[in-house]
Amino acid sequence: MLKRIVHKLESTLVWAQSKLTEKQFIFLSSVLVGISSAVAVIILKSFAHSVFSFATEINGILKLSFINSVLPIVGILLTLFVVKRLLGGTIEKGTSQILFAVAKKSSVIPKKQMYAQIVTSSLTVGLGGSAGLESPIVITGAAFGSNYSQRYKLSYKDRTLLIGCGVAAGIAAAFNAPIAGVLFAIEVLLVDVSISAFTPIMISAATGALISKMVLDESILLNFNQKQSFNYHFTPYYIALGIFTGFIAIYYSRNFQRVEHFFGRLKLSPYKKGVFGASLLAIIIFVFPTLFGEGYESIKILSDNDPGQLLENTLFSDFRNNSWALLIFIGATMLLKVYATGITIGSGGNGGNFAPSLFLGSYTGFFFSKLINLTGLAKLPISNFTMVGMAGILSGLFHAPLTAIFLIAEITGGYDLMIPLMIVSSISFAISKRFEKHSLDVKKLAKKGNAFTSNKDTNILATLDINTIIQTDYLTVKLENNLLSLVEMISNSNQVVFAVVNDEQELIGVIYFNEIRDIIFSDFKVKYTPINEVMHPPKEIIYPTDSMEMVMDKFEKTNVVFLPVIKNGKYHGFISKSNALEAYRSMLKTMTIE
Numbered sequence: 001m002l003k004r005i006v007h008k009l010e011s012t013l014v015w016a017q018s019k020l021t022e023k024q025f026i027f028l029s030s031v032l033v034g035i036s037s038a039v040a041v042i043i044l045k046s047f048a049h050s051v052f053s054f055a056t057e058i059n060g061i062l063k064l065s066f067i068n069s070v071l072p073i074v075g076i077l078l079t080l081f082v083v084k085r086l087l088g089g090t091i092e093k094g095t096s097q098i099l100f101a102v103a104k105k106s107s108v109i110p111k112k113q114m115y116a117q118i119v120t121s122s123l124t125v126g127l128g129g130s131a132g133l134e135s136p137i138v139i140t141g142a143a144f145g146s147n148y149s150q151r152y153k154l155s156y157k158d159r160t161l162l163i164g165c166g167v168a169a170g171i172a173a174a175f176n177a178p179i180a181g182v183l184f185a186i187e188v189l190l191v192d193v194s195i196s197a198f199t200p201i202m203i204s205a206a207t208g209a210l211i212s213k214m215v216l217d218e219s220i221l222l223n224f225n226q227k228q229s230f231n232y233h234f235t236p237y238y239i240a241l242g243i244f245t246g247f248i249a250i251y252y253s254r255n256f257q258r259v260e261h262f263f264g265r266l267k268l269s270p271y272k273k274g275v276f277g278a279s280l281l282a283i284i285i286f287v288f289p290t291l292f293g294e295g296y297e298s299i300k301i302l303s304d305n306d307p308g309q310l311l312e313n314t315l316f317s318d319f320r321n322n323s324w325a326l327l328i329f330i331g332a333t334m335l336l337k338v339y340a341t342g343i344t345i346g347s348g349g350n351g352g353n354f355a356p357s358l359f360l361g362s363y364t365g366f367f368f369s370k371l372i373n374l375t376g377l378a379k380l381p382i383s384n385f386t387m388v389g390m391a392g393i394l395s396g397l398f399h400a401p402l403t404a405i406f407l408i409a410e411i412t413g414g415y416d417l418m419i420p421l422m423i424v425s426s427i428s429f430a431i432s433k434r435f436e437k438h439s440l441d442v443k444k445l446a447k448k449g450n451a452f453t454s455n456k457d458t459n460i461l462a463t464l465d466i467n468t469i470i471q472t473d474y475l476t477v478k479l480e481n482n483l484l485s486l487v488e489m490i491s492n493s494n495q496v497v498f499a500v501v502n503d504e505q506e507l508i509g510v511i512y513f514n515e516i517r518d519i520i521f522s523d524f525k526v527k528y529t530p531i532n533e534v535m536h537p538p539k540e541i542i543y544p545t546d547s548m549e550m551v552m553d554k555f556e557k558t559n560v561v562f563l564p565v566i567k568n569g570k571y572h573g574f575i576s577k578s579n580a581l582e583a584y585r586s587m588l589k590t591m592t593i594e
Contacts, residue, residue, distance in 0.1 A: 010151075017152055026158060030165045030200035033148055034207030037141035037169035040118055041208070042215050044133045045174070048126040048293060049220045068128060068292045069282035075127025076278040076349040079120045080270050083348070087116050093350055095135050096441045098142045098163065098189060103445075107159035108150065113143035117350065124349035128292045130281065130340035134174050135352020138184075141166030141208075161197055164190040168201045169208030171407075176213050176221055180407035181205035187400045188441075222296045222358070224303055224412045228381040230419055237380055238420040241368050242392055242427025248364050249357075249396025249432045252338045253440045256353070259342025270348055277347020284340050288333050289314055291340045295359040299390075302330075302366045303383040327370050334363040353440055357397045358390045365389020387412055388420045395425040396432035399439035464548040469583050470565050472573035476501050479508055483529050486511070487520050497562040499571050500535045507564055507571040509535030538564050542575055551580060 013032075017025050051071070083091050092113075101109045121136035145162035154162070164185040172181030182198065182205045190197070212221070266273050285291050290298040290310055301309050308320045311329060319325035341356045369385035372378050387408055395404035405421045436443075475489050476499045486498065496513040509532075516534045539558040542551055542565045554563060555577045565572040 013152065022158075025152075026154075026161065026200050027203060029148060029152075029154075029162055030204040031207050033141070033145045033162055033165045034169035034172075034204035035211055036144040036148075037137070037166050037204075038173040038208040038211035038215075040140045040144075041137055041170060041173035041212055043118055044122050044126075044137060045216060045220050047122045048133060051126045051128070051293075068289050069286040072128035072130070072281050072285060072292070072344070072349075073275070073278040075124050075129050076274050076281075076344070076347055077271070078123045078127070079129075079350055080274045080348045082119055082123065084270065087112060087120075091116055091120060091350060093135075093345060094352060094441055094444075095138050095188070096445050098139060098167070099442065100445055101142075101146070102160055102163065102189065106156050107146055107163055109139075109143045109146035109163070111143070111147055113139055114147060115140075117143075120350035121352075124344065125293055125351045128285065129344040129349040129351055130285070130291045130293070130295070130337070130356070131344045131349060131351020132294055132353060132355025132358075133351065134171065134354035136350060137170040137174055138167050138352075138354075141168075141170035160190065161200060164197075164201050165204035168205040171208075172205040173208035173212035174221070175407060175411055176209050176223065177407050177410035178202070178205040178209040180403055180410055181208065183406055184400060184403040187403050188398065188439075222299065222411055224300070224383075224387060228384050229416050230384070231381070232419075234378070234380060235420075235423070237369075237372065237378060237385075238388065238423045239427060241365065241385060241389060242424040243431060244368055245361065245364055245389055245392025245424060246396050246428040246431025248334070248360065249393050249428060250435050251335075252357075252360060252393070253397060253432075253436055253443075255338045256342045256440065257443065259339060260346045263343075263346030274348040277343045278349075281340060281343045281347070284336060284343075287315060288329075288336060288340075290333055291337060294355045296355070299359060299362040299386075302362050303386045307366065307382075323370070323374055327367065327374065330363055330367050330370070334360060334367055337363070353397065354394075357394045361390035361393030362386045363389075364393060384417060384420065388417060388424050391421050392424040392428040396428040397440050399429060399433060399442075401425040401429040464583055466542070466546060466548055466551055466575065467544055469579045470544070470573045470575055471579070474499065474574055476505075476571065477511065477531060477535075478502070479531055481531055482527075483516075483520065483531065483534070484527070486516075486531070490520065497574060499564055499574070500531060501571050505570040507538065507541075507566060510538050510562075510564055511535045512560075512562070541566050543567070544572070548580070548584075551575060555580070 016028060020028065083089065098109070101107055117136035117140045121131075121133055125131050125133050142163045143166070145164070145166035146159055149159035149162050167189055168178075168181040168185035170181070171184045172178040175181075182201050185201055185205075186198075190201075263273060263277060266276075268276065298310055301307055308326055311317050311320045311326060316325060316329055319329075337356055337360050341351070341353065345351055365385040365388055366382060368389065369380040369382045372380050373382065391404040391408040394407065395401040398404075404425045405418070408421055409415050409418060474495055474497070475493060477486055477489070479500055479502060489495065489498065490513060498511045498513075499507055500509040500511060501507055511531075511534055515536075519529055519534065539560055540554040540563055542554060542563050544565065544567050551563075555561075561577045562574045564574055
């Protein structure tokens with residue numbers, strides 16, 4: 001029955017594609033991708049919320065965090081089992097894979113990502129792993145957009161656009177924040193789009209948010225009723241919070257990578273690594289139960305008038321009404337969050353850093369404002385600082401200030417905090433960018449030369465493969481040849497550059513026609529000038545493993561129009577600057593999303 005429905009739907013879409021204009025079909029497609037992403041959000045959020053509710057009820061009976069410690073171990077081990085048995089033994093984590101697919105794989109994302117992220121992250125995070133569901137949601141939405149585009153043979157530009165639609169719909173549905181969904185897709189992924197490309201992304205985000213609002217209970221989503229208005233007298237403290245969140249974002253980014261590298265270097269089988277990591281996580285959660293799962297419930301508690309609830313059913317319940325004890329607990333949780341998330345993902349679980357950034361931001365904002373209040377420096381509105389802190393960490397960690405500003409504005413139900421949100425987000429972003437060139441998700445790609453960033457030229461160059469513009473059919477000259485043989489080559493070809501090689505095809509030097517023009521028109525000089533007097537060592541050498549950005553930097557540095565290519569220690573060919581620029585212009589045309 002289901003198969004018949006799917007077949008009929010596909011037939012209808014094929015018919016619609018033949019009848020509609022290209023733009024009209026993209027609009028229709030953006031709605032369908034938005035619906036698909038929203039369904040993924042509903043499945044993930046509902047499962048995670050059900051497990052959290054179950055754990056909370058059991059915990060109320062046990063009075064200690066036993067169940068909270070056991071469930072994450074089960075979740076990580078189940079995730080490893082699913083990956084090994086059902087997903088071919090591997091699964092890519094993090095939104096960086098979307099950036100890589102756009103930059104290097106023509107926006108093609110594997111089909112299994114349409115379900116792999118849902119299954120694995122629901123097990124990991126749903127059962128208490130200290131990570132977020134938003135990154136898996138974003139990857140799933142992107143996979144829907146990519147595979148839909150492949151199914152209906154859409155162009156690279158349209159595939160990339162529908163990936164953006166899936167991402168926007170996922171964020172919009174997860175937070176009931178369509179504007180933030182649009183901005184996240186454009187600010188983080190589609191960094192070079194025209195105004196007209198906004199329309200399908202907005203349609204998809206609105207669709208995702210609408211479906212989510214219709215189906216999901218409001219208590220499942222992260223939302224607040226912001227009660228305290230902005231007081232401009234507190235502006236200096238918001239500036240200080242921006243600086244504080246900027247450095248906390250750097251702390252999180254660097255330590256998260258350290259934890260991932262630690263687990264990456266462990267020479268253990270996946271299950272042993274999972275048990276080891278999950279056991280560490282269980283101990284941390286036993287002492288600090290608020291690190292269980294996404295942590296959105298504790299964020300809501302922090303913004304209320306009774307944050308002492310966080311100490312209930314913990315080892316510190318006797319200090320429930322002690323403000324300094326609560327502050328120390330919040331500060332310790334804030335510093336440990338990165339380790340809990342790093343262990344969860346590094347040991348084999350699946351999840352993302354989006355929710356942890358909001359969790360960390362709320363705790364940072366609360367810690368900062370509560371400390372100021374306890375020391376008597378001022379009487380700050382703690383709930384406002386708790387909410388604005390989320391924008392600061394999100395902006396600093398993902399280098400996405402606009403997303404941070406509008407996401408918090410939307411989930412607080414108004415724009416009264418717009419000024420402090422702008423202050424904190426922009427300062428945090430500036431500080432993080434100063435010390436961390438790339439956002440958390442882009443770091444790994446940047447190290448491999450695959451970064452897809454806000455620099456349009458870098459994006460296009462990252463997409464180009466230098467092997468497609470290497471010219472390998474150039475005639476070469478041996479050192480023992482005379483200029484007469486070189487003149488003959490020049491007269492019988494269009495070459496203006498020649499590689500001088502030895503018998504092993506190793507590059508010795510380069511001869512440029514423009515530099516020997518005066519010599520070759522003199523019979524005397526042609527007869528008596530040896531090759532080694534007219535050749536020069538290459539100013540730069542290109543290797544097939546170089547990125548196109550590196551190639552263009554070498555052209556810029558040397559101010560020459562041809563550079564030799566060395567492969568496996570031997571001369572391989574030349575790259576022409578004109579060919580590189582032509583490839584750039586062609587790719588620019590195909591990548592511009594209109």
